[in-house]
Amino acid sequence: MASENFELTGDADKNGEAEVPRRGHERRLHRSLNMNHYANKKSAAESMLDVALLMANASQLKAVMQQGPSFTFYVPLIILISISLTLQILVGVLLIFIVKWNLNDQRNHYRLDILENVTTAFVFIIVVINVFITAFGVQQPSSSG
Numbered sequence: 578m579a580s581e582n583f584e585l586t587g588d589a590d591k592n593g594e595a596e597v598p599r600r601g602h603e604r605r606l607h608r609s610l611n612m613n614h615y616a617n618k619k620s621a622a623e624s625m626l627d628v629a630l631l632m633a634n635a636s637q638l639k640a641v642m643q644q645g646p647s648f649t650f651y652v653p654l655i656i657l658i659s660i661s662l663t664l665q666i667l668v669g670v671l672l673i674f675i676v677k678w679n680l681n682d683q684r685n686h687y688r689l690d691i692l693e694n695v696t697t698a699f700v701f702i703i704v705v706i707n708v709f710i711t712a713f714g715v716q717q718p719s720s721s722g
Contacts, residue, residue: 623672627669627672630707633663633668637658639657641658642655657713660695661706661707664699664702671692671695672696
């Protein structure tokens with residue numbers, strides 16, 4: 578790999594080269610994409626979504642605890658929300674490690690691929706768990722008065 582930058586324009590020359598030199602003003606319009614920068618932005622966006630879901634789950638946990646053990650699905654919801662919160666924290670830590678390593682370094686590719694796959698699997702599990710949390714119906718306690 579001769580360059581750290583790739584152009585994701587779909588253009589390639591007839592010899593199968595991935596990068597095509599740009600000419601004149603066209604060069605300024607099509608900036609090349611730094612894959613490491615792109616991956617870091619993607620991981621940061623995932624982290625922000627993880628924080629939003631973390632806050633929602635914390636709010637749901639509070640609502641379930643306020644309803645108390647008399648609530649029909651008290652124990653299952655406490656368990657599901659706790660698992661979801663734990664996995665979200667784990668995903669956040671994994672994303673920190675993913676951002677830390679340089680994507681352009683070939684030696685990190687295998688490790689980053691494993692971490693990305695594990696993180697994706699955990700995110701899928703978190704989504705499934707949150708579907709069940711929503712299905713069990715966490716309601717805010719009604720204020721009597």
